Amino acid sequence: xxxxxxxxxxxxxxxxxxxxxxxxxxxxxxxxxxxxxxxxxxxxxxxxxxxxxxxxxxxxxxxxxxxxxxxxxxxxxxxxxxxxxxxxxxxxxxxxxxxxxxxxxxxxxxxxxxxxxxxxxxxxxxxxxxxxxxxxxxxxxxxxxxxxxxxxxxxxxxxxxxxxxxxxxxxxxxxxxxxxxxxxxxxxxxxxxxxxxxxxxxxxxxxxxxxxxxxxxxxxxxxxxxxxxxxxxxxxxxxxxxxxxxxxxxxxxxxxxxxxxxxxxxxxxxxxxxxxxxxxxxxxxxxxxxxxxxxxxxxxxxxxxxxxxxxxxxxxxxxxxxxxxxxxxxxxxxxxxxxxxxxxxxxxxxxxxxxxxxxxxxxxxxxxxxxxxxxxxxxxxxxxxxxxxxxxxxxxxxxxxxxxxxxxxxxxxxxxxxxxxxxxxxxxxxxxxxxxxxxxxxxxxxxxxxxxxxxxxxxxxxxxxxxxxxxxxxxxxxxxxxxxxxxxxxxxxxxxxxxxxxxxxxxxxxxxxxxxxxxxxxxxxxxxxxxxxxxxxxxxxxxxxxxxxxxxxxxxxxxxxxxxxxxxxxxxxxxxxxxxxxxxxxxxxxxxxxxxxxxxxxxxxxxxxxxxxxxxxxxxxxxxxxxxxxxxxxxxxxxxxxxxxxxxxxxxxxxxxxxxxxxxxxxxxxx
Amino acid sequence: xxxxxxxxxxxxxxxxxxxxxxxxxxxxxxxxxxxxxxxxxxxxxxxxxxxxxxxxxxxxxxxxxxxxxxxxxxxxxxxxxxxxxxxxxxxxxxxxxxxxxxxxxxxxxxxxxx
Numbered sequence: 147x148x149x150x151x152x153x154x155x156x157x158x159x160x161x162x163x164x165x166x167x168x169x170x171x172x173x174x175x176x177x178x179x180x181x182x183x184x185x186x187x188x189x190x191x192x193x194x195x196x197x198x199x200x201x202x203x204x205x206x207x208x209x210x211x212x213x214x215x216x217x218x219x220x221x222x223x224x225x226x227x228x229x230x231x232x233x234x235x236x237x238x239x240x241x242x243x244x245x246x247x248x249x250x251x252x253x254x255x256x257x258x259x260x261x262x263x264x265x266x267x268x269x270x271x272x273x274x275x276x277x278x279x280x281x282x283x284x285x286x287x288x289x290x291x292x293x294x295x296x297x298x299x300x301x302x303x304x305x306x307x308x309x310x311x312x313x314x315x316x317x318x319x320x321x322x323x324x325x326x327x328x329x330x331x332x333x334x335x336x337x338x339x340x341x342x343x344x345x346x347x348x349x350x351x352x353x354x355x356x357x358x359x360x361x362x363x364x365x366x367x368x369x370x371x372x373x374x375x376x377x378x379x380x381x382x383x384x385x386x387x388x389x390x391x392x393x394x395x396x397x398x399x400x401x402x403x404x405x406x407x408x409x410x411x412x413x414x415x416x417x418x419x420x421x422x423x424x425x426x427x428x429x430x431x432x433x434x435x436x437x438x439x440x441x442x443x444x445x446x447x448x449x450x451x452x453x454x455x456x457x458x459x460x461x462x463x464x465x466x467x468x469x470x471x472x473x474x475x476x477x478x479x480x481x482x483x484x485x486x487x488x489x490x491x492x493x494x495x496x497x498x499x500x501x502x503x504x505x506x507x508x509x510x511x512x513x514x515x516x517x518x519x520x521x522x523x524x525x526x527x528x529x530x531x532x533x534x535x536x537x538x539x540x541x542x543x544x545x546x547x548x549x550x551x552x553x554x555x556x557x558x559x560x561x562x563x564x565x566x567x568x569x570x571x572x573x574x575x576x577x578x579x580x581x582x583x584x585x586x587x588x589x590x591x592x593x594x595x596x597x598x599x600x601x602x603x604x605x606x607x608x609x610x611x612x613x614x615x616x617x618x619x620x621x622x623x624x625x626x627x628x629x630x631x632x633x634x635x636x637x638x639x640x641x642x643x644x645x646x647x648x649x650x651x652x653x654x655x656x657x658x659x660x661x662x663x664x665x666x667x668x669x670x671x672x673x674x675x676x677x678x679x680x681x682x683x684x685x686x687x688x689x690x691x692x693x694x695x696x697x698x699x700x701x702x703x704x705x706x707x708x709x710x711x712x713x714x715x716x717x718x719x720x721x722x723x724x725x726x727x728x729x730x731x732x733x734x735x736x737x738x739x740x741x742x743x744x745x746x747x748x749x750x751x752x753x754x755x756x757x758x759x760x761x762x763x764x765x766x767x768x769x770x771x772x773x774x775x776x777x778x779x780x781x782x783x784x785x786x787x788x789x790x791x792x793x794x795x796x797x798x799x800x801x802x803x804x805x806x807x808x809x810x811x812x813x814x815x816x817x
Numbered sequence: 818x819x820x821x822x823x824x825x826x827x828x829x830x831x832x833x834x835x836x837x838x839x840x841x842x843x844x845x846x847x848x849x850x851x852x853x854x855x856x857x858x859x860x861x862x863x864x865x866x867x868x869x870x871x872x873x874x875x876x877x878x879x880x881x882x883x884x885x886x887x888x889x890x891x892x893x894x895x896x897x898x899x900x901x902x903x904x905x906x907x908x909x910x911x912x913x914x915x916x917x918x919x920x921x922x923x924x925x926x927x928x929x930x931x
Contacts, residue, residue, distance in 0.1 A: 299874040302897045331844040350867050352875040
């Protein structure tokens with residue numbers, strides 16, 4: 147074999163191994179989503195198999211190419227809805243990927259390739275494809291008012307997606323927009339992204355701009371959980387119309403009721419102590435798995451002995467299976483711990499009525515997102531802080547009825563509590579339409595209490611920070627309602643104990659929002675393991691925005707603080723080694739490489755400077771006892787395999803004690 | 818796929834001095850339109866941004882571009898897609914995988930050259 151052949155072969159095995167690795171991960175995702183799998187997941191798997199087929203075909207690896215061709219054909223039927231999602235199908239996919247893996251290893255080590263039964267797998271694929279129950283062809287257009295042009299321009303695949311959306315009782319909407327010809331591609335991609343967050347853009351039909359301008363019009367077919375009105379708010383420039391015929395909506399309501407009745411009878415009350423126990427087992431299993439992982443890694447890196455490769459391959463398989471089982475177990479256990487935040491809404495609304503009466507104010511309390519789920523323990527711990535913030539809003543935020551009328555506001559004050567999920571966090575917004583926070587009033591009060599000097603620099607952000615300072619209260623007389631010796635500082639402390647954060651968004655004269663952000667669960671988190679001065683630390687991924695590599699010469703000093711210019715933003719840096727007084731043996735010159743982990747706690751961001759990013763993994767946080775509890779910046783400890791204990795960073799208290807910079811949150815409450 | 822097409826067309830139509838303009842996605846195709854005067858358009862069905870049928874629908878309803886002949890290229894076994902392309906006004910349809918000579922023959926028919 148020539149040198150070129152060798153190189154081509156090496157390149158192929160490298161690329162194929164990477165593809166198969168991604169495929170395994172996507173397959174785990176497919177399995178975990180089951181029958182409700184998102185179409186993107188299947189499409190991605192389809193495309194990956196297609197790429198592998200192309201790659202193998204080009205270089206003449208016949209068996210790999212043949213097997214992936216058959217798989218591709220099966221996956222195409224799957225995405226067209228011609229094959230049902232069954233356990234057999236998923237097992238077959240796992241076996242096929244495993245065999246493809248063996249075939250790829252077999253290119254360099256023929257003893258492995260010989261063990262694969264390509265014909266057997268091909269037979270199974272054919273059986274699965276032909277043994278499908280005959281499907282009743284359903285007309286997806288029956289209950290829709292869809293124009294001819296859109297109908298004719300749907301591909302078979304898009305028609306199938308439309309049908310799936312109709313079956314899932316989604317709203318079927320037409321979204322019409324017009325863009326300038328110069329930048330329609332960017333605008334339309336942004337729009338599609340926005341819409342995809344709560345549904346599926348099924349097709350995009352371009353049309354000539356009929357208004358006579360130089361633009362281009364698009365008609366999007368959109369399946370969504372949101373209705374016409376909600377989508378109109380989401381994309382204000384678009385013209386949104388529902389395509390469902392009215393009667394079709396009425397017809398589906400009855401079975402829905404049936405379903406909810408069943409779910410009530412399926413509820414089981416579980417002792418939280420028992421659940422904690424199961425959760426501990428999961429934690430231990432994860433540690434086992436991490437050890438298995440590191441063992442596999444060391445084997446992969448070891449001598450290229452054939453036996454070692456074989457063992458490594460088998461170990462990878464075991465680890466993958468363990469991973470599947472663990473994911474399943476973890477998901478189901480976490481789910482049993484979840485309760486809707488609506489559980490405390492009733493309690494809150496009783497308190498609001500009582501407090502409003504005492505204050506002689508008329509208040510309308512609006513509660514939203516009661517179905518948002520959160521760990522049971524968190525919901526319990528959340529009641530007091532929420533109560534406190536709402537009392538504050540009623541007492542200090544909402545003006546008296548006379549004052550409101552004089553300002554041209556509705557005499558009835560409004561307090562809104564809105565809960566929603568954002569990534570791995572739950573956000574709770576308490577918004578009032580009261581007087582807002584005036585930084586000047588806060589400044590005067592702070593000077594009076596000797597918290598700051600008369601001429602200290604002061605702005606809105608300082609004002610908000612001041613509110614969370616112990617011993618601060620602006621109420622002229624400590625009122626019955628909020629002034630109970632418990633201030634917002636305690637609220638903040640309680641939320642930080644839950645690994646959460648609290649921020650203020652306020653517009654003087656218009657109102658204030660207190661935004662609480664909490665992780666969905668505390669039990670198991672994804673973390674980024676980093677190294678600084680020879681020590682490893684874990685940073686919770688929920689606090690990480692991005693990470694990048696820089697050199698010492700990129701670090702500037704502004705007002706005796708080290709900073710780094712991240713795009714157009716001056717990012718304050720803190721050296722993790724310095725924060726914990728560690729002294730590494732690294733000599734630093736202008737070309738020394740660093741990694742910056744950009745972290746966020748609420749509205750504040752800071753870059754944590756570390757020597758190395760080790761890997762990303764799941765960690766189980768364990769408490770480290772009373773003595774170390776008071777040290778800022780540490781949330782607990784965890785094992786990262788091979789029995790090595792590392793500290794888990796608490797980004798919130800770390801930024802608080804070492805400083806960060808305020809950066810706008812994405813969504814303002816008043817936007 | 819695009820490189821493959823370009824090579825075949827360049828090799829098979831040397832005598833006519835064709836100029837080929839490539840677009841990597843539906844949007845790119847739309848953006849290219851005003852900058853050239855095309856004699857023929859070849860499009861896949863499954864492509865990023867907008868699909869081939871949507872492109873045909875746009876072109877065949879356009880006051881200027883409606884006269885450009887179109888060839889739609891797609892994978893076998895998509896009979897319904899072929900029918901829709903024809904209903905929307907596409908002049909030719911080519912099934913993947915295909916022979917170079919089939920492509921050239923259809924392209925000649927599209928361009929009305931011998």
